[in-house]
Amino acid sequence: MRMLVIGGSGLVGTNIVEIGRKNDIDVHATYHTNQTPQTEFQLDKTDTEQTRDVISEVDPDVVIDTAAFHAVDDCENEQDKAWIHNATGTRNVAVAADSVDAHLVYLSTDYVFAGEPTETPYSESDRIAPVNYYGETKYAAEQAAKIADDVTVLRPSVIYGNASENFATWALSELEAGNEIEIVNDQTSTPTYAPDLAQACVEIVTKKLTGLYHAAGPTSVSRYEFTRTLATECGYDTDLVRPISTEEFGQEAPRPTDSSLDSTRLYDKLAHKFKTPDEAAKLL
Ligand SMILES: NC(=O)c1ccc[n+]([C@@H]2O[C@H](COP(=O)([O-])OP(=O)(O)OC[C@H]3O[C@@H](n4cnc5c(N)ncnc54)[C@H](OP(=O)(O)O)[C@@H]3O)[C@@H](O)[C@H]2O)c1
Secondary structure, X not given: OEEEEEOOOOHHHHHHHHHHHHOOOEEEEEEOOOOOOOOOEEOOOOOHHHHHHHXXXXXXXXXXXXXXXXXXXXXXXXXXXXXXXHHHHHHHHHHHHHHOOOEEEEEOOHHHOOOOXXXXXXXXXXXXXXXXXXXXXXXXXXXXXXXXXOEEEEEOOOEEOOOOOOXXXXXXXXXXXXOOEEEEOOOEEOOEEHHHHHHHHHHHHHHOOOEEEEOOOOOOEEXXXXXXXHHHXXXXXXXXXXXXXXXXXXXXXXXXXXXXXXXHXXXXXXXXXXXXXXXXXXXX
């Protein structure tokens, strides 16, 4: 099997490349601005022609599109850029993947949901109602991905791991430096360990699973509780993690209060088991 990972220099992409190669898949990967040793093609998916050219040159059986503009507050302030990267860019990938008859796997987000605590955990058939522009563009991207005949849309939630900077690496580096960090205690999700998501992607393409799946971790926790777990498991002072409300914290874009996902539909189809935060934190 030949696979092209778009966003191969990112957190999930790096893990997919690594796990794909361990599984004897012929993996090729793109970067956008930060070339890594395992990425060979520069690609901006907002560029229709370049996207078509790279995909037709590689001629993959599978395209996994992890690329996004996902700085949630910046998406609120730079809406044209957010739309072009997330919606138009994904459409470019879907058209090009379809033209070489590739199976497309697209990574969406839990932020397509309103995040009403009475509605959670969300299943795949639940009502879409993003509360911020990032979520709107990702839902538009889910629709665009369906241009490809064979498509799998995965919705993860707060992704963490070692491969590149993310919320967990930031929090742990602050704690290591002995700095207090204020973490919201009223935003809840199902944090997803990046290597688990990458392993799931590889299993999905091997088994040719198509359709929409929630693909998040098994534990629903507030961002504050999640950070305390990371601190405990990594041996840092948990008192340095201070709770703060979303209102006090004052983020630019509104956030879902509880966007926890129910991923049992996917779990039932996979041999791989997603880790809880305390299991995964031991590996950070
Ligand atoms: N991180 C989270 O907490 C989270 C939660 C839910 C869903 N998601 C979704 O999961 C996916 C993967 O997230 P991640 O954390 O792995 O992201 P990431 O670490 O920021 O990686 C994003 C990748 O996309 C590439 N990229 C950015 N803009 C691009 C463009 N215009 N054309 C082509 N490539 C571009 C980046 O390349 P360079 O680095 O080389 O510029 C990088 O390789 C994203 O679709 C995101 O929306 C993320």
